[in-house]
Amino acid sequence: MLPITKLAYPVIFIAMGVLLSACVEVKSGGDLRVTDDMGDEVRLDGKAETVITLAPSLTEMVFALDAGNRLIACDDASNYPPDGTADIERVYSYTGMNRERIVELWPDLILMDRTLDISGEDHSALIEVGLTVYRVYPQTFEDVTENILDIGILLGKEEEAERLAGDMRERADAVRSSAEAIPEGERQTVLLVTFYDGTNDPWVGTDSTFTGDLISMAGGDCGVKDEGGKVVQITLETMIGIDPDIILTSQSSEWPTDSRELILEDERLSSIEAVKNGRVYDIEGDLIDRSGPRIVDGLETINDIIMQQ
Amino acid sequence: MISVRDLTFSYGDNGPVLRGVSLDIDKGDAVCILGPNGCGKTTLLRCISGALSVLRGHITLWGNDVCDLKSKQIAKRLALVPQEEMHGFDFTVEEVVSMGRYPHLGRFEFEGPSHRNAVREAMRYTGTWQMRGKPITRLSGGERQRAVIARALAQDPSVLLLDEPTKNLDLRHTYDIMDLIRDRIESRELTTLCVLHDINLASRYFDRVVLMKKGRIVTEGRPEEVITSGNIRRVFGVVARVRGGQRPRIEVV
Amino acid sequence: MGIVRGKIAAGIGVLSLLLVVCFLLGISTGTERIAFGTVLRIIVGEVPGLHHLSSDIGLGRRIIILDLRLPIVMMAALVGMGLAGSGAAMQGLFRNPLVDPYIIGISAGGAGGYVLGEVLVKSTDITGGRLIVPSLSFIGGLLAVSTAYLIARTGNRLSISNMLLAGIAISAALTSGTYLLIYFFVENPSEMIFSLMGTCGNTTWSEVYVVAPLIIIGSSFICFFGRDLNAFSSGEEGAKHLGVDVETTKFLILSASSLVAAISIPFCGVIGFVGLIIPHLIRRVIGPDHRVLLPSSILLGGSFLIVCDLASRSLIAVVIPLGIITGLVGGGFFIYLLILRRGYS
Numbered sequence A: 001m002l003p004i005t006k007l008a009y010p011v012i013f014i015a016m017g018v019l020l021s022a023c024v025e026v027k028s029g030g031d032l033r034v035t036d037d038m039g040d041e042v043r044l045d046g047k048a049e050t051v052i053t054l055a056p057s058l059t060e061m062v063f064a065l066d067a068g069n070r071l072i073a074c075d076d077a078s079n080y081p082p083d084g085t086a087d088i089e090r091v092y093s094y095t096g097m098n099r100e101r102i103v104e105l106w107p108d109l110i111l112m113d114r115t116l117d118i119s120g121e122d123h124s125a126l127i128e129v130g131l132t133v134y135r136v137y138p139q140t141f142e143d144v145t146e147n148i149l150d151i152g153i154l155l156g157k158e159e160e161a162e163r164l165a166g167d168m169r170e171r172a173d174a175v176r177s178s179a180e181a182i183p184e185g186e187r188q189t190v191l192l193v194t195f196y197d198g199t200n201d202p203w204v205g206t207d208s209t210f211t212g213d214l215i216s217m218a219g220g221d222c223g224v225k226d227e228g229g230k231v232v233q234i235t236l237e238t239m240i241g242i243d244p245d246i247i248l249t250s251q252s253s254e255w256p257t258d259s260r261e262l263i264l265e266d267e268r269l270s271s272i273e274a275v276k277n278g279r280v281y282d283i284e285g286d287l288i289d290r291s292g293p294r295i296v297d298g299l300e301t302i303n304d305i306i307m308q309q
Numbered sequence B: 001m002i003s004v005r006d007l008t009f010s011y012g013d014n015g016p017v018l019r020g021v022s023l024d025i026d027k028g029d030a031v032c033i034l035g036p037n038g039c040g041k042t043t044l045l046r047c048i049s050g051a052l053s054v055l056r057g058h059i060t061l062w063g064n065d066v067c068d069l070k071s072k073q074i075a076k077r078l079a080l081v082p083q084e085e086m087h088g089f090d091f092t093v094e095e096v097v098s099m100g101r102y103p104h105l106g107r108f109e110f111e112g113p114s115h116r117n118a119v120r121e122a123m124r125y126t127g128t129w130q131m132r133g134k135p136i137t138r139l140s141g142g143e144r145q146r147a148v149i150a151r152a153l154a155q156d157p158s159v160l161l162l163d164e165p166t167k168n169l170d171l172r173h174t175y176d177i178m179d180l181i182r183d184r185i186e187s188r189e190l191t192t193l194c195v196l197h198d199i200n201l202a203s204r205y206f207d208r209v210v211l212m213k214k215g216r217i218v219t220e221g222r223p224e225e226v227i228t229s230g231n232i233r234r235v236f237g238v239v240a241r242v243r244g245g246q247r248p249r250i251e252v253v
Numbered sequence C: 001m002g003i004v005r006g007k008i009a010a011g012i013g014v015l016s017l018l019l020v021v022c023f024l025l026g027i028s029t030g031t032e033r034i035a036f037g038t039v040l041r042i043i044v045g046e047v048p049g050l051h052h053l054s055s056d057i058g059l060g061r062r063i064i065i066l067d068l069r070l071p072i073v074m075m076a077a078l079v080g081m082g083l084a085g086s087g088a089a090m091q092g093l094f095r096n097p098l099v100d101p102y103i104i105g106i107s108a109g110g111a112g113g114y115v116l117g118e119v120l121v122k123s124t125d126i127t128g129g130r131l132i133v134p135s136l137s138f139i140g141g142l143l144a145v146s147t148a149y150l151i152a153r154t155g156n157r158l159s160i161s162n163m164l165l166a167g168i169a170i171s172a173a174l175t176s177g178t179y180l181l182i183y184f185f186v187e188n189p190s191e192m193i194f195s196l197m198g199t200c201g202n203t204t205w206s207e208v209y210v211v212a213p214l215i216i217i218g219s220s221f222i223c224f225f226g227r228d229l230n231a232f233s234s235g236e237e238g239a240k241h242l243g244v245d246v247e248t249t250k251f252l253i254l255s256a257s258s259l260v261a262a263i264s265i266p267f268c269g270v271i272g273f274v275g276l277i278i279p280h281l282i283r284r285v286i287g288p289d290h291r292v293l294l295p296s297s298i299l300l301g302g303s304f305l306i307v308c309d310l311a312s313r314s315l316i317a318v319v320i321p322l323g324i325i326t327g328l329v330g331g332g333f334f335i336y337l338l339i340l341r342r343g344y345s
Helices: A004-027 A056-064 A099-105 A121-128 A141-155 A158-180 A210-217 A236-242 A259-265 A285-289 A295-307 B041-049 B071-077 B093-104 B113-125 B141-154 B171-188 B199-205 B229-236 C002-028 C036-044 C059-094 C106-124 C129-152 C160-185 C189-197 C205-223 C226-232 C236-241 C246-268 C274-285 C290-314 C322-341
Strands: A032-035 A041-044 A051-053 A071-075 A089-093 A109-113 A133-136 A188-195 A220-222 A246-251 A280-284 B002-009 B018-025 B030-034 B056-061 B078-081 B159-163 B191-195 B208-213 B216-221 B240-243 B249-252
Touching: A032 A141, A051 A056, A056 A071, A056 A109, A056 A141, A071 A099, A089 A099, A099 A121, A109 A121, A109 A141, A121 A133, A133 A141, A141 A158, A141 A210, A141 A295, A158 A210, A158 A295, A188 A210, A188 A236, A188 A259, A188 A295, A210 A220, A210 A285, A210 A295, A236 C059, A246 A259, A246 A285, A246 A295, A259 A280, A280 A285, A280 A295, A285 A295, B002 B041, B018 B041, B018 B216, B030 B041, B030 B199, B041 B056, B041 B078, B041 B159, B041 B191, B071 B078, B071 B093, B071 C236, B078 B141, B078 C236, B093 B113, B093 B141, B093 C226, B113 B141, B141 B159, B141 B171, B159 B171, B171 B191, B171 B199, B199 B249, B208 B229, B216 B229, B229 B240, C002 C036, C002 C059, C002 C290, C036 C059, C059 C160, C059 C205, C059 C226, C059 C246, C059 C274, C059 C290, C106 C129, C106 C160, C106 C189, C106 C246, C129 C160, C129 C246, C160 C189, C189 C322, C205 C246, C205 C290, C226 C236, C226 C246, C226 C290, C236 C246, C274 C290, C274 C322, C290 C322
Parallel strands: A051 A071, A051 A109, A071 A089, A109 A133, A188 A220, A188 A246, A246 A280, B030 B191, B030 B208, B078 B159, B159 B191
Antiparallel strands: A032 A041, B002 B018, B002 B056, B208 B216, B240 B249
């Protein structure tokens, strides 16, 4: 007969081990797992019932997935869909993030765009306190559709996400084939002017920005080549040298500008092809800046303009 | 030539520096002003030249009230050698002396040969020709003084006002300059009004002496009339023995 | 004297040539590469009767040279000339080689007026901002210097030293006020400060038309006072005894200098050191005679600022404000001169 005392220790240890692993098992439970654009794994126990978005593109995505009622707060700049976003609380603007309020609200999921938080400070601040954050960092059109699918999973709206992404891809494919139909070497040069006030050098999009990507997809040749991935300023001289066939001026509904008129009326730019032929078009900034569901609208708009020979 | 009537002047609120001074100077006169420090000698000179604006009293230069004359009109005929002059930039001695010709030049005129001759002559006379290329800021006090005198001579004035022209000069230069001035007075009938410190120098070179004390003219006249031990004691507070003659000399006891 | 005359003529000749060279350099430099021969043909082709020389060149190129680069270079030249000339004149007037035309309040007033104009236009939505801002800046500069003048004047005599002091005090007060405006009312302060520190890039012909007459007339006018300024070197009283109408001269020189400096600010920003270093350089090489100093400074100032403006726009990918370039170059050069001078004491 074994002495009870001698058996007790191993039994106790084994029991403790089982209990501990059960706890760990519970902690690492999370039936929903996706990897976000920054390589972090995001886990949720069940779909997110309350969401906070910190970028306009993400707000649009949530609404497009028919989950707008789950949005409890968003950022300052979110304004689409207008009736959906009219009364939502704001907790994020370019001057700062209201972390305390976000913590108070304690959403199941926070959606962030890394482009608005390059240093990662805001993200760290949220992760530190234990909130769940999914970060997007889209560089291409495909990235956007992937984001939509991931977010669909996290919100339990996989079907809607598949439908939306599929629709976007179809439309993008249609645009791509029209672009491929353009013979080699006959692509028009497109210059996107994001800001021009008539006095200072204009700000333009480059081929390494998201919109540069859109322009190529739509069958154009982005006039400014630069690897920085950001908008740059060019001199009027350079603009005359590029001599674009089409100029797109980015318009925003909140801050209307008269860049288009300024460009068309400036005598110094009169030698540019686009100006001579009157091919200077306003384009809604939100359609091409926001890497959300309406990006495909922006793509189609650019394509339409390019195809208008 | 120069007429001063009842001149009263003060610089600020510190009380008048000149009180009711009246003086007449005719063409060709060689007048010397003597007096202790602060008696108003320099101020008198500056009022006559038009540098200071006079509120009480009248000063006429060759018949015109000084206030009515423009600087250029005065400068064409009257030159003033100041006691001290600070120079802002390092012009050469020749350039400084050439400035004496400015009153005679039209606005766009550059100095021609006749002007340059006048400058050269003035510099030779004052022994400053050999330093003509030196910057004025690098000269000693005495050299600078001679340069300024040269400038006044180059101005070719008919009236010359001098404020202690020999103050910084060594013995030889003192007498050289005084001889030169006396020479000019005689040859060109230069009307001269000179402020001096040295009573013996005044007596030797000038025909008329004006004694001033505390803003007033105490007495004036020929040297032998004015330079008496009584006057010296009254004005300067010093006991001195006077060696008489037309050009009296004093010896302080 | 004949030798001296020759030297002076040679000096002015060299400086004029330098100005032409800098001018050509200026219009040949830009983000688009255009061959020098083409540049020359474009310029010469503007002369009536010689149009055929440039008729084959594309409109774009011609616009780049004639409407983009040429106004920029002209503005830089004009402002450089104006600031150097008035700097030299004011140094003569104040008998102080450390005086700059801005020191008597013009830069503070001009900057203040500029910021005020921008704030007003942005907040009240008035149109005609392109007219209002430069006007306010110009008026601001003149108001500041006029105030200093009035403070320093007693009776009908202007005390130069008091004017300097008043100018410094007014500058301090106005600069604080300007910063206050920027802090509270300007949403993009770095952009505002950038504009204030200057650039001649993006100058248009209409701006040149506004600036040119004032600077050309003002600078030529100043040159007429060369002899008077020489006389000033002996002091105000000394100058009076040499026939200079001292008070009138002071007023005229100050007015001309102020106008020239004030008109530069709204279009080129506050550019320091040009009025300080150029006359200094000329004085060292040619001498203090203002009859030569003034035109020489004007010529060298034009060349200098053309080159500085080129550097500000072409050294690195972004524009370095012109005021910073002139500060670095001018300041550095000044320090170098001072070190050299230590031997002389």
